[in-house]
Amino acid sequence: MDDSSNWMWELDGWIVAAGVLCAVASSLVGNFLVLRRMSMLGDAVSHAVLPGLAAAFLITGSRHSFPMFIGAAVVGVLTAILTQWIQNFGKVDEGASMGVVFTTLFALGLVMIVQAADTVDLDPGCVLYGAIEFTPLDTVLIFGWDVPRVVVTLGIVTLINLIFVVVFYKELKLTSFDPSLADTMGLRSAWIHYTLMTLVAITAVASFESVGNILVVAMMVVPAAAASLLTDRLPWLMVASAVIGAMSAILGHLAAIHVPGMLGYASTSTAGMMALVAGLLFSLVLVFSPKNGVLVNLVRRQHLSFSILGDDVLAYIYRVEEKQSVALESLNSMTRQWLQKQLLSSPIATSLVLFWFRLTGKLDWQGNGYRLSPTGHISAASLVRSHRLWEQYLVDQAGVASDRIHGQAEQLEHFTDRSVRDELERETAFPSSDPHGSPIPAEVAITERKFMDNSSTENPPS
Amino acid sequence: MLLLEDYNTRLVVFATTLLGLSAGVVGSFTLLRKRALLGDALSHATLPGIGLAFLLAPMLGFNGKSLPVLLIGAAISGSVGMLSILIIRNLTKLKEDAALGIVLSVYFGGGLSLLGLAQQMPEGHAAGLESFIYGKTASIIAQDAHWIVGAGVISLMVLVVLYKELKLLCFDDGFANSRGYPTIGLDCVLMATVVLVTIVGLQAVGLVLMIALLVIPAAAARFWTGNLFRMTLLAGFIGAVSCMLGSMISALAPRLPSGAMIVLTSAVFFLFSMLLGRQRGVVIQAWRRWTTRRRIDRRHVLRGIYEMLESQSLDPSTPPGEATAGTWVSAPRLLASRTWSARRMFAEVKRLREEGMLRTRDGELALTAAGWLEGRRLTREHRLWELYLITHADVAAERVDQDAERIEDCLEPVMIEELEALLEQSVTGGRVPLSPHEIDVSSRLVGGR
Numbered sequence: 001m002d003d004s005s006n007w008m009w010e011l012d013g014w015i016v017a018a019g020v021l022c023a024v025a026s027s028l029v030g031n032f033l034v035l036r037r038m039s040m041l042g043d044a045v046s047h048a049v050l051p052g053l054a055a056a057f058l059i060t061g062s063r064h065s066f067p068m069f070i071g072a073a074v075v076g077v078l079t080a081i082l083t084q085w086i087q088n089f090g091k092v093d094e095g096a097s098m099g100v101v102f103t104t105l106f107a108l109g110l111v112m113i114v115q116a117a118d119t120v121d122l123d124p125g126c127v128l129y130g131a132i133e134f135t136p137l138d139t140v141l142i143f144g145w146d147v148p149r150v151v152v153t154l155g156i157v158t159l160i161n162l163i164f165v166v167v168f169y170k171e172l173k174l175t176s177f178d179p180s181l182a183d184t185m186g187l188r189s190a191w192i193h194y195t196l197m198t199l200v201a202i203t204a205v206a207s208f209e210s211v212g213n214i215l216v217v218a219m220m221v222v223p224a225a226a227a228s229l230l231t232d233r234l235p236w237l238m239v240a241s242a243v244i245g246a247m248s249a250i251l252g253h254l255a256a257i258h259v260p261g262m263l264g265y266a267s268t269s270t271a272g273m274m275a276l277v278a279g280l281l282f283s284l285v286l287v288f289s290p291k292n293g294v295l296v297n298l299v300r301r302q303h304l305s306f307s308i309l310g311d312d313v314l315a316y317i318y319r320v321e322e323k324q325s326v327a328l329e330s331l332n333s334m335t336r337q338w339l340q341k342q343l344l345s346s347p348i349a350t351s352l353v354l355f356w357f358r359l360t361g362k363l364d365w366q367g368n369g370y371r372l373s374p375t376g377h378i379s380a381a382s383l384v385r386s387h388r389l390w391e392q393y394l395v396d397q398a399g400v401a402s403d404r405i406h407g408q409a410e411q412l413e414h415f416t417d418r419s420v421r422d423e424l425e426r427e428t429a430f431p432s433s434d435p436h437g438s439p440i441p442a443e444v445a446i447t448e449r450k451f452m453d454n455s456s457t458e459n460p461p462s
Numbered sequence: 463m464l465l466l467e468d469y470n471t472r473l474v475v476f477a478t479t480l481l482g483l484s485a486g487v488v489g490s491f492t493l494l495r496k497r498a499l500l501g502d503a504l505s506h507a508t509l510p511g512i513g514l515a516f517l518l519a520p521m522l523g524f525n526g527k528s529l530p531v532l533l534i535g536a537a538i539s540g541s542v543g544m545l546s547i548l549i550i551r552n553l554t555k556l557k558e559d560a561a562l563g564i565v566l567s568v569y570f571g572g573g574l575s576l577l578g579l580a581q582q583m584p585e586g587h588a589a590g591l592e593s594f595i596y597g598k599t600a601s602i603i604a605q606d607a608h609w610i611v612g613a614g615v616i617s618l619m620v621l622v623v624l625y626k627e628l629k630l631l632c633f634d635d636g637f638a639n640s641r642g643y644p645t646i647g648l649d650c651v652l653m654a655t656v657v658l659v660t661i662v663g664l665q666a667v668g669l670v671l672m673i674a675l676l677v678i679p680a681a682a683a684r685f686w687t688g689n690l691f692r693m694t695l696l697a698g699f700i701g702a703v704s705c706m707l708g709s710m711i712s713a714l715a716p717r718l719p720s721g722a723m724i725v726l727t728s729a730v731f732f733l734f735s736m737l738l739g740r741q742r743g744v745v746i747q748a749w750r751r752w753t754t755r756r757r758i759d760r761r762h763v764l765r766g767i768y769e770m771l772e773s774q775s776l777d778p779s780t781p782p783g784e785a786t787a788g789t790w791v792s793a794p795r796l797l798a799s800r801t802w803s804a805r806r807m808f809a810e811v812k813r814l815r816e817e818g819m820l821r822t823r824d825g826e827l828a829l830t831a832a833g834w835l836e837g838r839r840l841t842r843e844h845r846l847w848e849l850y851l852i853t854h855a856d857v858a859a860e861r862v863d864q865d866a867e868r869i870e871d872c873l874e875p876v877m878i879e880e881l882e883a884l885l886e887q888s889v890t891g892g893r894v895p896l897s898p899h900e901i902d903v904s905s906r907l908v909g910g911r
Contacts, residue, residue: 034556039563040499047670089744090736092681095559096498099677100732106670107725114719214574218567225550225560260579268578275571282564286554294553 021154023245030220042220044102050109076201218275248278318380334369388434484614486701489680501676507543509573511535685739704728768837
């Protein structure tokens with residue numbers, strides 16, 4: 001593929017088709033591997049089939065692909081079964097038993113190949129990454145079309161996987177999420193398990209014989225993992241993983257052709273690039289997923305901490321203004337520095353919060369300190385009301401000692417709305433002051449003040 | 463030995479033995495941390511670093527094929543891979559296995575793409591980089607051995623220094639966390655030792671062998687002991703011995719690749735340990751299961767007959783006398799009293815007859831004097847537990863029979879005395895207390911195992 005910078009449908013189209021089919025077939029079964037926490041099985045199977053390939057070759061003496069396919073599929077299923085056995089009988093954990101089985105089988109295959117080296121030209125490298133680039137070279141005639149053999153094989157495998165997943169949808173779902181419930185409901189979870197393993201083996205063998213093993217290992221895990229960060233529903237999971245897989249195949253091939261060109265090289269390994277692109281798509285999902293994305297979580301957490309700090313600022317100023325007569329000098333020095341010292345907050349967060357309140361008109365700067373504006377006073381009063389009602393409730397109804405209530409009320413006040421406040425008031429028999437003796441601002445006063453303040457902009461009475 | 467006279471063979475045997483030792487020890491920790499395939503993922507993750515080092519080194523004026531440059535590249539990308547695993551595991555709901563699979567395949571894909579570029583380097587192509595995938599065990603040179611010694615010593619020292627912390631991490635990470643140990647930091651240290659051993663091992667013995675050395679000896683050692691210290695020693699020993707034997711076999715016979723022979727040798731060790739291991743071997747486990755089952759069956763037969771005798775005596779409040787010892791009871795009724803197969807019951811009856819506890823005649827069984835005493839003792843233990851469960855553990859009377867069956871298996875004489883003291887009932891002096899629940903001897907369905 002020296003002159004591959006130009007897209008040619010008869011070549012690149014088939015390569016992408018093979019990649020997409022491999023991705024879809026792998027991700028269909030891969031979803032269940034990820035759900036069953038057996039993601040490494042694809043890797044294990046693709047190494048372990050070496051003795052199957054070697055045995056098929058030694059027995060038939062030809063490099064025809066059908067016997068090899070059978071040999072590899074048999075050993076692939078054997079890998080899954082042996083892993084299960086060692087896990088059950090030896091009580092070895094899943095990963096370790098997989099590791100023992102596939103390295104041993106690989107070594108066995110290597111010895112078989114080297115032993116037969118005189119008669120065989122079977123390069124383990126060729127087995128491990130069969131080249132997707134050569135897809136268009138080997139074709140069969142179907143309905144008068146020259147279709148690459150690889151595409152036909154992968155198409156059949158995709159179809160088998162699809163049928164399996166659709167027909168046994170209920171069983172797969174139940175056995176993957178709750179195998180013991182499935183057993184009690186009379187589903188043969190072991191049977192489903194081994195069928196799934198067989199399909200994994202067949203998919204792996206069909207794929208890496210044609211497109212290389214790294215691609216199938218990547219496509220079994222990465223799209224499924226990315227999809228699971230996007231949705232929790234199984235049908236959407238399967239659709240999303242298939243789409244992500246197909247996208248990585250298409251973009252991967254484009255990248256393999258074009259990216260090296262930018263760096264002054266010719267094209268590079270397509271399968272490798274497809275895996276890499278799948279990885280990039282996964283990182284994108286990891287960061288930006290609207291459901292569980294790292295960024296979304298970060299923003300959500302940051303927003304929450306800002307809004308809590310904002311509540312704290314308002315409530316704090318309210319309390320200072322409440323005791324105005326006592327501490328007049330502190331009232332006059334409610335600057336940012338003073339507030340952040342009192343609230344133990346960071347300078348940046350405090351500035352941002354104060355700026356936001358100035359912008360929304362909840363705080364006014366009066367000479368040498370911040371004061372609550374009329375609207376700010378309403379918000380602050382409702383916060384303080386929540387806080388003190390909660391304190392009252394905790395002492396009255398929950399029987400918490402009065403020296404321990406402040407911290408809890410401090411947490412609850414941020415998530416308390418009007419209806420909860422009313423409910424609290426009813427439960428605590430309409431108190432006028434909290435357990436510490438501070439007056440509870442009345443809801444009526446808060447709402448009435450709103451109208452009052454709208455009509456006349458006097459200084460807020462305290 | 464004749465074999466070791468050849469300098470090269472000696473070097474290969476020495477280097478691989480050392481590698482097997484350190485990989486076995488490191489592998490024990492990753493196995494117990496349930497990360498046996500960590501080495502798999504990390505060894506794949508080194509590939510892009512190797513490719514990148516090869517591509518970039520000439521630009522910085524180094525030789526792209528010099529081993530230190532490639533190893534540094536491998537170490538860097540291995541560490542990045544390690545961080546990716548931690549990020550995926552700790553920041554998402556995905557599990558360990560998915561994190562390993564993702565890192566393995568994506569990094570390896572990236573590595574293949576970079577090697578694809580490296581093949582086109584004008585300075586001659588990347589021959590030799592493949593040895594990182596397949597290894598070149600037979601042609602290890604002195605420099606490789608030095609690297610292996612260095613990495614082995616460093617990682618072993620780290621593990622010795624942090625032994626206590628890592629032990630806690632492996633067995634109970636939640637507890638380690640609550641005690642204020644930096645579990646993520648410790649995980650990083652553990653992974654770093656894996657990276658260290660892996661990168662020196664990779665180009666000496668290849669990717670698959672490296673994984674095998676990290677997994678197989680540790681898994682084999684686990685069958686022999688439940689003690690971490692002994693397990694690490696044993697795993698190191700198994701790793702070392704299988705490397706030594708494997709590379710010797712490979713040197714003796716033609717066309718036996720040493721890497722593969724080492725894996726197969728350690729697999730033989732694994733199989734041997736899995737069958738015969740003293741702690742968790744298949745044979746010992748089967749034996750334990752069989753003896754437990756026998757003990758339970760024996761108890762069921764003796765207690766079953768005793769209870770039938772008891773129900774036959776007209777006044778159950780008076781303890782049945784010695785005279786009932788020889789009374790015949792019907793075998794089919796005993797069979798129906800529990801859920802067990804006829805074969806299982808009659809096998810036990812046969813064993814008890816040989817012990818002199820039972821006599822049999824056509825379809826009927828009778829206890830001998832010794833059997834009667836034993837049945838009486840077992841029934842007493844069972845009822846003591848039932849009473850204990852009812853009075854002190856608030857278990858409903860209908861359920862105590864099954865619960866008591868589970869516990870009585872591990873009842874020691876000292877415990878019986880304690881139970882007696884605790885219950886303060888008129889059951890001292892070896893008397894059998896009355897059953898706290900009704901025994902339906904004719905057709906009892908529950909209670910058997």
